[in-house]
Amino acid sequence: MTDPNYRVLAAILRRQLYSFVQLAFERLEPSEVFRQTQATRLICATLEEVAAGRVRRQVINQPPRTLKSFISSVCFPAWLLANDPGIRIALVCHDLRLVQDLADRCRQILRSDWFQEMFPSTRLRIDAAEKMQFKTTEGGGVFAASMTSGLTGHGADVIIIDDPIDAGDVHSEVERSKVNNLFDGKIASRLNSQAEGRIVIVAQRLHWDDLCGHLKERSGFQHLVVPLVAEGNIIYDVGTFEWQRPEGDIIDPGSYPPEQVERLKQDLPAHVFQAQYQQAPVRLDGGIVKAEWFQRYGQIPHAAHRVIISCDCGQTVGETSSFSSALVFRTDGANHYLIDILRKRAGIIELREDMLRLCAQHHPASILVEDAALGSSLIEILREKRLPVVAIPRPTRSKVERLEAVLFMISSGMVLLPDSSRGWMDAFLSELCAFPGGSHDDQVDALTQYLGWVAAPDRPRHPPMLASGLAPTVSGRPGMGRPWTPHPMRNPQGPPRMPPIRRR
Numbered sequence: 001m002t003d004p005n006y007r008v009l010a011a012i013l014r015r016q017l018y019s020f021v022q023l024a025f026e027r028l029e030p031s032e033v034f035r036q037t038q039a040t041r042l043i044c045a046t047l048e049e050v051a052a053g054r055v056r057r058q059v060i061n062q063p064p065r066t067l068k069s070f071i072s073s074v075c076f077p078a079w080l081l082a083n084d085p086g087i088r089i090a091l092v093c094h095d096l097r098l099v100q101d102l103a104d105r106c107r108q109i110l111r112s113d114w115f116q117e118m119f120p121s122t123r124l125r126i127d128a129a130e131k132m133q134f135k136t137t138e139g140g141g142v143f144a145a146s147m148t149s150g151l152t153g154h155g156a157d158v159i160i161i162d163d164p165i166d167a168g169d170v171h172s173e174v175e176r177s178k179v180n181n182l183f184d185g186k187i188a189s190r191l192n193s194q195a196e197g198r199i200v201i202v203a204q205r206l207h208w209d210d211l212c213g214h215l216k217e218r219s220g221f222q223h224l225v226v227p228l229v230a231e232g233n234i235i236y237d238v239g240t241f242e243w244q245r246p247e248g249d250i251i252d253p254g255s256y257p258p259e260q261v262e263r264l265k266q267d268l269p270a271h272v273f274q275a276q277y278q279q280a281p282v283r284l285d286g287g288i289v290k291a292e293w294f295q296r297y298g299q300i301p302h303a304a305h306r307v308i309i310s311c312d313c314g315q316t317v318g319e320t321s322s323f324s325s326a327l328v329f330r331t332d333g334a335n336h337y338l339i340d341i342l343r344k345r346a347g348i349i350e351l352r353e354d355m356l357r358l359c360a361q362h363h364p365a366s367i368l369v370e371d372a373a374l375g376s377s378l379i380e381i382l383r384e385k386r387l388p389v390v391a392i393p394r395p396t397r398s399k400v401e402r403l404e405a406v407l408f409m410i411s412s413g414m415v416l417l418p419d420s421s422r423g424w425m426d427a428f429l430s431e432l433c434a435f436p437g438g439s440h441d442d443q444v445d446a447l448t449q450y451l452g453w454v455a456a457p458d459r460p461r462h463p464p465m466l467a468s469g470l471a472p473t474v475s476g477r478p479g480m481g482r483p484w485t486p487h488p489m490r491n492p493q494g495p496p497r498m499p500p501i502r503r504r
Contacts, residue, residue, distance in 0.1 A: 010118040014083055017051075018044040021075045024109050025067075028074075035067075035254045038243045039226055043071050045241035046224050050158075050198050051080060054239075057221040059212050060202040061279040063228045065255045072202040073102040073162040077142050078109040080158060085122040085138035090156035092187060094166045094179070096146040100131055102162065103144035107134055147182050151190040159191065161201045161211075170206040180214045208281040208437070226251060228277040229261060231427065232323065232345045247344060265426060274430045280439060287433045288403060293411045294429070296419035297337055304332040307364045310450035311355065312442050313374035314345060324351055324374065325442040327450060328362050336409075336454070337416045341424040343443065348377045359387055366390050368453055370445075392449055400436055403444060406451035415451070 013020045018041055025034045039062065049055045062068045077089045091106075093099035109115055110124055123137045135141035143154050147164055164183070169175035191197030203212055215221045224238075228251050236243040250256050256264075265273055275281035308329050314322040328340040342358050344350075351374060359367065359382075367382060369375045371391040382389040395402060409415060417425060428443050435444045 006117065013079075013118055016044075017048050017071075017076065017079050020079045020082070021067075021071050023114070024075050024078070025070065027112060027114060028105060028108060035252060037066075037252045037254075038245070039251045040067055040071060041241060042224070042226065042236050042238065042243055043068060045238040047072065047076050047200065049239055050200055051076075051083070053196070053198070055222055056196075056198045058198075058200050059215060059221055059223045060200065060226075061205050061212055061224065062202075062226045063251060063256075063277045063279070064204055066226075066252055068202050069102065069162050070105075072200060073160055074105045075109070076200075077106050077158075077160065078115070081110065081122050081136060081140055081142075082115070082119040084140065085136045086140040088140055088155065088157045088192065089142045090151050090154065090159045090187075090190060091142055091144045092147060092151070092159065092161045092164070093144075094147050094164055094169075096149065098163070099144045099146060103132060103134075103142055106142060110134070147179055147187070150182065150186050152186070154190060155192040156190055157192055157197055159187065159197070159199045161187070161199070161203075163203050164201065164211045165206065167206055170210055173209075176207065176209055176214075179211055180209075183211055183214075205275050205279045205281050207275065208434075210281075213281065225279045227279050228256060231278070231343075271430055271433070273426060280430075287435055287437065288400070288407065289410060289432045289435065291429050291433050293413065293415075295413040295416045297416045298419050300330055300337050300339070301332065301335075304330045304335060304337055306331050306333075307362050308366045308368065308450065308454070309358065309362065309364045310368040310446045310453070311375065311378065312370060312446040312449060313351065313372075313378060314442065315373045323440060323442040325446045326355065326358060327443065327446045328358065328364070329450060331454065333454075335414055335416060336451070338428075339418070341428060341443070343424065343427070348374050348381075351378060352381050355382065356385065364388065368392050368449055370394065370449065390453070392453065399441060399445065399448070402448040402452060403435065406448055406455060409451050409455065415447075 013023065021040065021044060022034055022036075025032070043060060043062070046055075046058060046060060050058050060068060060072065073091055073093075077091060080087050080089060091099055091103055093102065107124070110122065116123070121138070124141075125135045125137055132144045133141065143151070143156070145151055145154075147161075151159075161183070165175065165179045188199065191199070201212060201215070203210070205212055207213065212223070216223065224236075226236075230245045230247055230249040232247050234245040236245065250258065250261060264277060268276075271281070308331060309326055310329070311326040312324065314324040322345075323343050324346055326342040327338060328342075330337045330339055340358070340362065342354055344354070346354065355367075355378065365388060367387060367389045369379050369382070369389055369392060371379060372394045379389055379391050397405075417429075431438055431440055431443045432447070435441055
């Protein structure tokens with residue numbers, strides 16, 4: 001290769017995995033259009049960190065049809081060999097035919113004219129070119145295997161695991177345990193060096209106890225989670241790459257137009273969409289609350305005119321911080337209709353603006369805010385605006401105990417959800433049904449705070465200047481508030497004591 005332009009291009013391809021992926025896609029899929037998305041750049045930047053040895057255990061979770069397998073299991077091995085012909089790579093999948101297809105496409109790249117011209121030092125041996133194994137003249141290469149066939153007798157510098165379990169097997173505890181045990185006992189041990197070797201697992205989440213979930217709490221593993229739709233403002237910062245992803249952003253509108261995303265939400269059970277597309281599976285079998293306990297409403301009765309907002313504020317701000325959640329209810333004292341939810345990771349300034357907009361929209365008679373963390377600042381802000389805020393003392397009981405105390409109100413159908421699909425409803429149900437084993441509990445806290453407050457005969461009230469007459473609102477118009485009186489059927493002594501719930 002004497003053309004200086006080729007030398008420059010080869011240098012770029014060696015350094016930038018994304019450029020390598022783009023060229024490989026154009027050559028392998030000439031009839032397709034390569035979609036230049038931030039998600040593909042993010043995966044490439046993450047794998048570059050693995051290649052450099054700055055990350056040695058990496059999990060990548062991303063929805064289907066986003067090129068994650070093409071990048072991680074087809075291009076990444078070829079790119080590693082372009083940079084180091086002596087590196088040994090193991091490629092593992094749940095299905096033998098799938099891993100064979102991935103290995104074959106990787107081999108096509110290595111044998112292509114453009115690759116051989118750009119990287120003349122990387123050549124495949126003619127005498128070692130089997131379907132499931134091919135070697136370079138420098139002693140490197142790729143060995144492909146299924147999870148069950150394993151890597152016995154083979155060592156690797158890099159192990160890439162792509163979709164370790166079949167979607168049809170993931171709900172079997174026996175099959176999940178088999179895959180998790182195979183990884184722990186056989187596959188992870190095949191690294192040539194435990195200190196220097198690298199493992200990449202790329203998969204869509206299918207169950208809370210799949211291999212990715214199995215490794216979630218294990219030290220040393222980094223997890224890149226990229227949901228189909230961003231549930232909040234997220235900042236991905238990997239190496240020199242940064243992606244500021246706004247709330248509601250769709251990972252690849254070319255593959256997933258907004259109307260298709262809405263169809264997926266409507267057609268799939270909430271927990272399936274949450275796992276496979278949002279990469280956040282929930283424990284439906286281990287939660288305290290059952291989805292069927294929530295009654296559904298079409299039209300809200302006129303008697304349910306009192307609006308109450310219950311706000312649970314996050315502790316800190318950042319990509320991994322807790323959410324702030326505000327649940328908006330209309331109630332007649334007996335039934336409680338959830339009509340809106342504000343949920344996001346936000347600092348006090350952004351939270352202030354969002355809460356003021358929410359109050360202007362719904363005209364609450366009471367705003368419940370726990371007097372802790374960001375909540376203490378929010379209370380002062382709302383009081384300055386002469387809004388009917390109620391400072392809720394910091395709880396002394398655990399989250400589970402607080403939920404158990406009001407569980408009868410949910411199980412008896414007193415909490416109602418809209419019968420039409422809302423953007424916030426799937427995440428709300430998933431979190432409630434997963435608790436206490438889910439990833440988040442901010443909406444659980446906001447719900448138990450509300451139910452505990454309306455059921456308590458000695459509940460704290462807002463200041464006297466706001467307690468009488470009609471409560472002012474952000475817009476200056478009178479609100480819908482009036483002194484609360486218990487429903488005639490409600491026990492004036494408070495809620496009945498429920499027997500303790502036994503959880504496995």
